[in-house]
Amino acid sequence: MEFSMTYYKNMFVQKFNELERFYMELSNFSLIQASNPIRSLLLDSLPLVDVLNNEKQLPITYCVNGDEWHEKESGLLPVIEWKEINPGLSGNPVELKKDAFLRFKCLYFLENPYTVHDILKFYAYVRGGIHLDKGEEKYQPLREAFDAFQLNGLSSLDHSMRGIVQVIYTTLSKYKEALLAD
Numbered sequence: 001m002e003f004s005m006t007y008y009k010n011m012f013v014q015k016f017n018e019l020e021r022f023y024m025e026l027s028n029f030s031l032i033q034a035s036n037p038i039r040s041l042l043l044d045s046l047p048l049v050d051v052l053n054n055e056k057q058l059p060i061t062y063c064v065n066g067d068e069w070h071e072k073e074s075g076l077l078p079v080i081e082w083k084e085i086n087p088g089l090s091g092n093p094v095e096l097k098k099d100a101f102l103r104f105k106c107l108y109f110l111e112n113p114y115t116v117h118d119i120l121k122f123y124a125y126v127r128g129g130i131h132l133d134k135g136e137e138k139y140q141p142l143r144e145a146f147d148a149f150q151l152n153g154l155s156s157l158d159h160s161m162r163g164i165v166q167v168i169y170t171t172l173s174k175y176k177e178a179l180l181a182d
Contacts (some may be wrong), residue, residue, distance in 0.1 A: 005052075009180050012048045015040045017170055023169040028154065030047055031161045032126045035129030038168055042098065043120065046110070049098075062101035062171045065163075066094030069108075081108040082156040085116070085163030095111040101167070106160045118142065118162050127128045127141035 015037040041048050053060060065083060067090050085106050087093035096104060121168040122131040122142045123151035133139070142157065149156045 008043060008048060008051045012052055012131070012179065015048060016131060016176060019169055019172070023165055025163060026165070031127045031158055031165065032127045034161075034165045035124035035127070038120055038165070039124055039130060042102070042168070043117075048174075049179065052074060054176075056178065056181075058175055058178055060171065060175050061095035061097055062167050063093050063095050064101065064167055065090035066092040066103055069105075073152055079110060080145055080156055082106060082160050086166050094135070106163070107145065107156065109141055109148065112141060113182065114142065114145070116164050120159065122146075123161055160168060 018037040019034060019041065022030040022037070028043045028150070029083070037112075049060065049065050065087050067083070069083060083106050084090070085104070100113060102120075104111040104116045106116055106119060107114040119142075122139060126133045126139045126143065133143075146155045154162075
């Protein structure tokens with residue numbers, strides 16, 4: 001079944017408005033809820049942003065913190081390291097296309113890297129944005145990482161997800177009018 005461009009534009013507006021509501025709230029629960037519209041906008045087999053940008057070919061980029069990871073001291077193996085993704089807290093912001101943004105490493109847990117895509121899937125499929133934890137083994141390290149470190153009452157994964165939501169919302173706000181234009 002093929003849909004009209006109007007259908008995709010309406011879906012984009014609906015999902016963007018949901019994301020905006022969760023972005024404005026930025027509570028622990030809204031971080032979970034934000035994974036649902038983000039999935040539709042960026043991750044589905046036909047992501048709404050890609051569908052709307054197919055003919056326009058806008059140079060959509062996501063601005064992130066480009067600061068280098070801290071050097072590890074010899075013999076010191078940190079359990080968890082997270083990097084603030086918000087470019088406003090960076091001396092070196094960088095612009096990434098969608099695929100590079102989704103592969104952007106924002107967390108290391110027991111020396112294993114986790115990307116923006118990994119964090120989004122964790123919030124969507126484990127924390128309850130789309131499905132509540134089904135106990136899938138592939139998410140076990142992120143479950144452990146979620147519980148490993150708390151800062152100001154938030155998991156380090158919450159801090160990562162907050163930055164991810166901020167970057168996506170800021171980017172889509174910038175391109176919204178152009179994506180919806182005829």
